[in-house]
Amino acid sequence: MSKTAPDHDFPFEEGDTVLVRVRENGTGGNIVAKFTAECTSIDARPGPTGDFARFELPGMMNSVSYRPYEAEFEVVGR
Structure with missing residues (x-):
């Protein structure tokens, strides 16, 4: 791994501002939620639970977390 490579998946x-598409079955099936939000944290965890990224929901006081295989991600701003 290079020194500039991220330590997460x-x-x-x-x-980064990210377009998040949540599908019925991870990265397959119908889109059930889609939003653009800033990634507030990434928790890189070794082992079976793996990494997850947290996003503040726009216009709400809640946040959500997703693992790399639970949604599709597209960077729309840095």
Whole structure:
């Protein structure tokens, strides 16, 4: 692994604005939620639970977390 490689499995970093598409079956099936939000944290965990990224929901006081295989991610701003 290079020194500049991230230590997690996401195609973005904390602070990036990301389009998140949540599908019925991970990365397959119908889209059940879609939103754009800033990634507030990435928790890189070894082992079976794996990494997860946290996003503040736009216009709400809640946040959500997803693992790399639970949604599709597209960086729309840095």
